Amino acid sequence: MIWKWLGALLLFPVQMVYLVVKAAVCTVLPPKLRDLSGENVLVTGGGRGIGRHLAREFAKRGAKKIILWGRTEKCLKETTEEIRMMGTECHYFICDVGNREEVYRQAKAVREKVGDITILVNNAAVVHGKSLMDSDDDALLKSQHINTLGQFWVRQALEYGHIVCLNSVLALSAIPGAIDYCTSKASSFAFMESLTLGLLDCPGVNATTVLPFHTSTEMFQGMRIRFPNLFPPLKPETVARRTVEAVRMNQAFLLLPWTMHVLVILKSILPQAALDEIYKFSGSYTCMNTFKGRT
Template sequence: MVWKWLGALVVFPLQMIYLVAKAAVGLVLPAKLRDLSRENVLITGGGRGIGRQLAREFAERGVRKIVLWGRTEKCLKETTEEIRQMGTECHYFVCDVGNREEVYQTAKAVREKVGDITILVNNAAVVHGKSLMDSDDDALLKSQHINTLGQFWTTKAFLPRMLELQNGHIVCLNSVLALSAIPGAIDYCTSKASAFAFMESLTLGLLDCPGVSATTVLPFHTSTEMFQGMRVRFPNLFPPLKPETVARRTVEAVQLNQALLLLPWTMNILIILKSILPQAALEEIHRFSGTYTCMNTFKGRT
């Protein structure tokens, strides 16, 4: 038993060195992208914003079928027509992911009409952009139901079949605010932090499930109507991401089977600073960058 433990202690650091070196090589040398031609993709919040761009990106990369979920039929219909014109089979279903029974019923309808979903993209989200004391209780519950619990319901609806097929991928379009919160969006930051923990636990739980994996995407502020009006102090130094960029990098992360993606790469520095700096220093960073007051001009869609 002693020799077994000693052997493990010797092998473990060697494994760490190998995995770090492998990751470093992967950053330099181009990796082979996964073929998506046999995949059926479902995107929640797929009618507009990043969801619409994701549908376009998946279509351009040759997926077999795309399914869009959302709460606004007009947007869903417009995006569906656009994807069909690109030559990809596309369907839409009106579904509120915050409603558990509606998710399960709509998932059943999807399986009957479209077939098995092999890539699930949890993108649907809402933000109310208010402080805790200014927030309506129902609005707070809505954020948690859609942004967090909705991922529980959609994953429970589609993951079992992925495990049976030994072919599946769960994607979460999260936010860097899950790791570094700001004032004025307490509902959003809390829900995204919960969703991040959900995905972290899920990703580890899938390690022994062949053919099924997960990707969590943490983008910086993206220029969609959702966060319209949000302002940082130095917009030229910290420009908002384009939805097209987020969509492209997300699909690439799926094709590379990448578990975690921070956008842009400079967000990695933020996470490191948050881990080593004292709270007072972090507060000064928020004041200097303008994130402390960035939601004061918020006019986004709720």
């Protein structure tokens, strides 16, 4: 038994070096990309914003069928027609992922009409842009139901081979004025991290979590960063393109842009007082003061 533990102890650092070198090589050499031609892709919140661009990108990359879920039929219809014009089969279902019974009902309808879902993209989210004292209970519950619990319900209702979560860098670095959103996204991140680890022994079932910086959609309209030229908002089409690339490469976690890795490192090594000054200097403490986005 001692020799067995000693062997495992000696082998572990070798494995770590191998995996780090392998990851470094993969960043230089072009990876083998997954073929999407046989995939049925479901995008929640697919009628507008990043969801609409995700539907376009999956269609552009050859997905077999695109299925859209959302709460606004007008937007869903417009996106569906656009995808069909691209030559890809597309269907939409009106569904509020914050409503458990509605999720289960529409999941059954999808299976009956379209077939099994092989790629599930959890993109639907809401933000109210208020402090804790200014938030009412219904708004707080709505954020948790849609941004976090909806992922549990969609996961239990559908079978698929790859789950994708459009999260936010705010799951790792919260800001004032969006306490409902930051809390729900942190919970969502923990859900995906636990799910990713749980799938290690499940060949063919994968997970991808995308954590983008502020994206220029109507959802966060009015949000202001102190140095917009240094930290410009991401374009939704860029987030969509990089997300589909991550799925095709079977990448577990993706931070956008790459400079967000620096933020994660700083949060790990700096004292809270220093982090407070960084947030003040960058304008993170007041960025939601001018918020007037869509809730």
